[in-house]
Amino acid sequence: MTPPAQQQLFDDDPLPWELAAEEDVECAEVVFNRPMEQAFSYLVPEAWRGKLRAGQRVRCPFGRGNRPTTGYCVGFSRPKNAGKLKSLLEVIDREPLLNQHMLDLTQWIGERYLCSWGQALNTIIPAGVKNYAGTRMRTYFSIDEEALTRLGETNLPTKQAAVIAALRAAGEPLQSKEIEQSADCGSGPVNGLKNKGILRVTRRRAAASPPSTDAVEREQDLTLNPEQRTALEQILQPLRSQKHETLLLHGVTGSGKTEVYIQTIREVVSYGRQAIVLVPEISLTPQTIRRFESRFDSVAVLHSHLTDAERHRQWKLISSGNVQVVVGARSAVFAPTTHLGLIVIDEEHETTFKQETTPRYHAREVARQRAKMAGIPLILGSATPTLESYARARRGIDQLITLKKRVSDLPLPPVSAVDVRNDPRCVSGSGIGRAIQTAIRTAVEDGGQVILFLNVRGHSPVLWCKACGEGIKCPNCDITLTWHKDRHLAMCHTCEFAIDPPKTCPRCGHAAVRYFGIGTQRLEEEVASKFPRYKCLRMDSDTMRKRGSYETALDAFRKGEVQILLGTQMIAKGLDFPNVTLVGVIDADTILHQPDIRAAERTFQLIAQVAGRAGRSSKGGRVLVQTSSPDEPAIQFATAHDYVGFVHAEIQHRREMQAPPFWHLARVILRGLYDDEVVEFANSMATVLRKAAEESDLPVRVLGPAPAPIMKLNKFYRHHFQLAAEQAETIQKLWRSVAAKLPKSSNVEYVVDVDPLNMR
Template sequence: MSLVNGKRQADWFADEAGTDADGPYAGIVFNRPIDQIFSYRVPARLEEVVRPGQRVRVPLGRGNKPAVGYCVRIDAEAPSGIDPSRVKEVLDVLDDPPLINAAMLELTRWMAGYYACSWGQALDAVVPAGVKNQAGTRVGTFLTVPDEIRKSLETLELPTKQAEALAVLCRSDEPLTIADLCRLAKCASGPITALRQRGYVNTVRRRLPKDAFNASSSAALGDDSDAKPIPALTVEQTAVMAAMTPALEGDEFATFLIHGVTGSGKTEVYLSAIERVMARGREAIVLVPEISLTPQTIRRFRRRFGKIAVLHSHLSDAERHRHWRSIAAGEVQVIVGARSAVFAPARRLGLIVIDEEHESTFKQETTPRYHARDVAVKRAQLERIPILLGSATPALETWRNAELGRYVRLPMMERVGARPMPKVELIDLSHERLPLGGLSEPLRQAMIAALKDDGQVMLLLNRRGFHTFVICPNPRCNQVLKCHACDVALTYHKGRRLLICHTCDAERPRPSACPNCQAPNLHYGGIGTERLEREVEMAFPDSVSRRMDSDTMRTPGSHEQVLAAFRSGEIKILLGTQMIAKGLDFPNVTLVGVVNADTALHMPDFRAAERTFQLVAQVAGRTGRGDRPGRVLVQTFAPDHYAIDCASRHDYEGFVACELPERQRFGMPPFGRLVRLIGRGPDEPQVRTFMNELLETLKAAALPGVTMHGPAPTPISKIRNLYRYHLRLRSESPRPLQTLLQAVAPSIAPPGEVELAIDVDPVNLL
């Protein structure tokens, strides 16, 4: 199901007149919001070439403009209702072999139906840009020997150099360039030219990787020969592996939730499970929230398995294409990557692992708006393989699936080495005076003690910048300075002396007076990581500190450099945003401070409490992982809130017991399904009118059990000069929502520059 911006689907394919010749016919879909398979005749010259899963070039629309589509099926005859005389022909095939296998075609068709996009849009998300544009390849001229010449090779009478060159070419498993043959046969080009003139050698044009033209280049993927002894499994790890063994050693679909506290050894379970499937000649895909933030995990995988494919955002298109080819060729058995790695073209997939499955970064925020966790579960089901979901703080949707028996929960409640969970102390900021720099006196004293004892400190503050808002001091004005393009307060970055919008990245010079009333002496308030960094440097000048946020970690490798320096002990205090809370293991960290635990607690989002609990619990787990006990201090204005109270006690099930009844009361996930329809455009009245009309259309087709809320401005009502309104649809199961959207799709036509986005199972409600 997809929504077309003001055009009838037939308009895209008008005047598709062809010849009266018979089939076969190729079913083609396009990366456009058109939910339809279109038939094109396969000409005789391409009958042995065109296959499902390939990209093809076809004439499209009234102007017969060549367009690229995906072949999803081959029909022997014209489908019912199709006039063969009006069917055009496929012009060309772009991929050989096909980019998409049968299992991935089935997966993307499911994605199209579930996530309310077209099949072509889902397919286009699967194939990286570097693969589509064949980055890192070039066309070259290669030499081949005709079969009749090969058969009569021993009877040919040729000059010595020609005979030697022809023999070398016949022994080669692959076609050779002229330069390759000259080098291998140790001859000049003259004998080869003579062979070509006599018809003993043919030339062909082929597209190959650029490294195929350079014998000294290497296509090796990441490797690490610094192997370490494999640790013996703990009692809990052994029990978890035993529970998963039938699925790992057979062709059996099962979803396992490895619910392990921080430091319980979940990664070692992943490694052991991967070894099991590799022993059977199968491959494994491992999804992590952000590759750049998990260098330790990557190193462990490389030490264990040697050659692995690591897919991340800093790869060039040519590197992505090279990885894709290596994976598709079965040259690598372990693929580690972020969200899109769920589509890696593994030929004999045996296992999928999702680490920190609760992380919101697994949700794509552009069409198709898929959730990698849920797509991975579906892929595992289609390919009849097990999938492991690991987290210390599982998403409540995942927890509920385990409660209902859809997933198998495997608890790991003890830390490796029987290390205790760190003691967590709450600092009530409503009673404790908080200095402007963000460090309360108890936290400051705890830092002094930890550093004096040669420990390391981590400080979490999930706000960037120096000051998080700027406000006019005039009581008659009191205007907060906002971005001109977004409904968002500007953040002051002292190092750059700029006001910056953290939504669209717009920058403005620091004003000398209020832009609205011209009052001088603007008030700067709120604490960001830049301000915290200065406070730490002033309070602890003898201890090296570093800030880790998206402002300081812009260059490739910067994360790993800082983390390596922290691991070596060169850096004593590491402070930053939520990126320091994810999957880091530093045995010498004896103190973690949460500067403000409330940053997400009061957001207009039903998941606010869950995110607060997860963040505090995860960062608390960064300490006490070595031989020395850890300590956590959490500064908060809401110490009695169950999210913070339960996090301070490492009590996930206690949090669930408080949160789930609230979700059930309002029918929110995991007790209901949501679809969010977002209209946006430069003309606010036009957007508002369209969304009201959309509501009436939905009401006219309403199904029992579907409730509608809105339309209303989104919490962030304007982004990049586009006004935003949303409608929320809710039901107990996804089927009524899918049926409703499919029913109304043909009648929805956003006017002018208005765009409509459909977000199924939304993670971000702002």
């Protein structure tokens, strides 16, 4: 029976419906973007046999209703009961979107992060690539040599002969306009040859010409100091021996880690291979791109601020093999490089390398697996490595390389903790205490620049009723609203709920609503009022919304047009401004007191990283850290630039808590519109897992359930529990052994977060 005609992607492909004899039937194994682990077998119509390849998308009839559904071909088989199988409806892609290496990697992601293979595949291929953004179907002409011989080339008119000559000179099919330009003719000769059957017509997708870019001035490699040369030689050993090894480059801020990366990549490129460099923040990308473009001939970029068309163009350029270096954020770990020789993750400690939607992968671990599969080195660089990475290096699993000094022997800036409990200005609500105010004035009057760090957006982060003592919370979330003065709105930073600032308390009705706390907007006002002669620029997610805003802001600061730069964590790492002589941390306690096992580690990392922005030239610099907890070990170790001391103290605490890096965690988060249903479902799921762990004698602890720290989010009530074990594989084994037996509910959803970083 012939199915109804349907629209095809490629006009020159036939509609393939006839099937061969059953013993010769080839079946495609297809996975879907759904939480189902198994692959489904579909008959491959004869016209597609030998043409369909793993890594291409296909459309298949799925489910009882045979609804056309897009899936991914991941392999082939020849089942005995092929006659009972459904047939593929359509092949979507002319060429595979992924090679076998990337298919194997995505299968590993599904196993490691407890999601389906199809979900992993759907995540790593950008939307712009899947919908062919920036392209359209175009008509191409080529010569049918048999028809030309039959009709006689000598009998062609002059203009038609010129068309034939132009096509032969090109050596490939051309569009009509290209032929007309080369043959110096109009459309008539082309149409005439087409009507005679001498020109073969095909249609395929083609991209528009890429926009022109400004040339970047080339720079020479810098001279390495002895520490950098030693580090480079250590990295080149596994590179030259062509074996996989993970190398942790622990270098203090300003020690020249990037130059070590660049000179390592130069060696990789000399072998005709490619490198991937991951950076944590889009704000770092322009600076990093400029550095690499000044050293290498071809650099591609992948990050979330690209349009779909730009992302598709970059993806195709990378997959062509004509790119030496790929620079990007988390998703660039999936760049379709054809000759990968090295992966570098800069600022490897950053939490932005963890994906917060399914599949909840960590780019560091994916990079480790990709490098292992390819047999190439992986470099992890940071001044403040995660405890997990440092512990692996100390145990000898990875190689530890240390840069203890800054380039040119510049000293690390002195860091002082300022106790705001003893500062009357801070006690009365000011963000800038006496010590920082005096230091700012001294720095700018001496021609230096200042960075002020505050990891809180908005004007006032707390709306509070003086009469009843309650905070004014978002109706959808268990979060206090933040006052955004520039928009005249009280907003929720989670669900974007926004209202006019309430004049009366919604709980008690009294006109006693007060604004408390300091955000970046209020800090900007305070700086402007205290230092009106100097230009101040704020960088946070509210001001950096426009395309190109990062580049514009950082360029203005680099040129000295701005004297005071303030912002959130996007200014805390990786930026290199030699004229910065003062860094002020306005509130070091914003993360320290959160209910999170990594709170101390993140506090130390933020202070150390933002402190590293100062003193990067002969002018020197200093750092002032305002805190109400100056005796906390994390702050004391940070002010002393003592990473190793902090690690030794924190690692003992983690061991006692049976927490990472000694134990692995998987967090199950459940949500629903009704709290009692979520509680009941969470309890029943945890009970099934506990029982399965006991019966199978798997050493997995089930912790909880309990209300999530933010119990209500986007109108959903949330509860969670954790699975803890010394080996990640133990948790995977337990989960997969009971996945089919877990209770079901149409009213409660759940996700599994393996190695969670965000515990809210």
